[in-house]
Amino acid sequence: MKLIILISAVSMALAAPTIQPDVDETTKTVVPIMKDERVQDVDGRFNVEFEAGNGIVFAQAGSPDDETGAVVQAGQYSYTAPDGTDVVVKFVANENGFQPESDMLPVAPEFPHPIPQFVLDQIAFAAEEDAQRAKELASGEAEAHQ
Numbered sequence: 001m002k003l004i005i006l007i008s009a010v011s012m013a014l015a016a017p018t019i020q021p022d023v024d025e026t027t028k029t030v031v032p033i034m035k036d037e038r039v040q041d042v043d044g045r046f047n048v049e050f051e052a053g054n055g056i057v058f059a060q061a062g063s064p065d066d067e068t069g070a071v072v073q074a075g076q077y078s079y080t081a082p083d084g085t086d087v088v089v090k091f092v093a094n095e096n097g098f099q100p101e102s103d104m105l106p107v108a109p110e111f112p113h114p115i116p117q118f119v120l121d122q123i124a125f126a127a128e129e130d131a132q133r134a135k136e137l138a139s140g141e142a143e144a145h146q
Contacts, residue, residue, distance in 0.1 A: 031052050031053050031054045032052070032053035033050075033051075033052055033053070034051040034052060034053055035049060035050060035051040036049075036050050036051075037049045037050075043063075043064070044063060044064040044071065045061075045062065045063040045064075046060075046061065046062050046063075047060070047061045048060045048061075048075075054079075055078075055079055055080050056077070056078070056079045057077065057078045057079070058075070058076075058077040059075050059076055059077070060073060060074070060075030061073070061074060061075060062074070062093075065094070065095070068095055070094070070095060071093075072092075072093070072094045072095075073091075073092070073093040073094070074090075074091065074092045074093075075090075075091060076088060076089060076090040076091065077089055085104070087102070087104050088102060088103075088104075089101070089102040089104070089105075090102065
């Protein structure tokens, strides 16, 4: 019986997952945390600053909005992309939603931009259908009143 318990205990120990520190999977090196500061005030204001040894930097601050009660936040994060490009993203989060700003984010084409002809044709076709439907409804109502 003692042997069964011993074998069970050893099996469970071997099967348990091992907890590792943050490891960069590409190089299998430990990434040290250089800075991790967090401040939470009783009135809801907060500040977070984080920096890792691999160049990732994150900073964020926030406070409750007096009018809405929602938390207004602002901050930025930065890192170096695999191709060596420095990436910096600044952001604000408030009643208008999350608003990131970065040279690395895609930009929509300026408006007004040229509208393709097939789109214009579809809009005209839909307008003709709407006009025909309105005409049919008007003639049907006229017949019902007679």
